Amino acid sequence: AQSVTQPDIHITVSEGASLELRCNYSYGATPYLFWYVQSPGQGLQLLLKYFSGDTLVQGIKGFEAEFKRSQSSFNLRKPSVHWSDAAEYFCAAGGGGATNKLIFGTGTLLAVQP
């Protein structure tokens, strides 16, 4: 079955430290991959997406993600975290059919300490 796994439920980093959020997928073929961010009580905002080509993808707010086919991973990174990055982050995968349905991971809640 197709699935997206985010192994870390909750991560705490210090402001200014680097960040890596993990995402692994299980899919029949290489899926389209997305990272979304959600502030409390709000909708989701797209950070970045991978369709094909360059495996290092740049997104908004200084985020980037690297697609690694051999590891079935699409980890999100940021070199220096700001307090405003505290939010919940969702990895999603889609593709392989005639619809644009997405499968979401369960999310990683990021806390930033001063």
Next chain:
Amino acid sequence: DGGITQSPKYLFRKEGQNVTLSCEQNLNHDAMYWYRQDPGQGLRLIYYSQIVNDFQKGDIAEGYSVSREKKESFPLTVTSAQKNPTAFYLCASSPRTAAGYEQYFGPGTRLTVT
């Protein structure tokens, strides 16, 4: 300003009552989606629609119904048959129905049933 609106932001109902959540988009998107979000479970797809007057069940459609009479509107009805309706509901839309297009999310409606 183009976007997706969901109303109301908070909704309270008594058990046994049907309730309809509104979702409107002015992005001229073909596809629309309804998700349910519960803590620790990520987003789960309830229903989606690729074209006016057509919609398909997602992974957790039991106890829900939808309609798509207009391209810009995709209301969700939570019926009394839904065993655990209290949740955060998110509506999304996508420019095309084919795989690979990102989904744009509304701000969500928090439904509480007592």
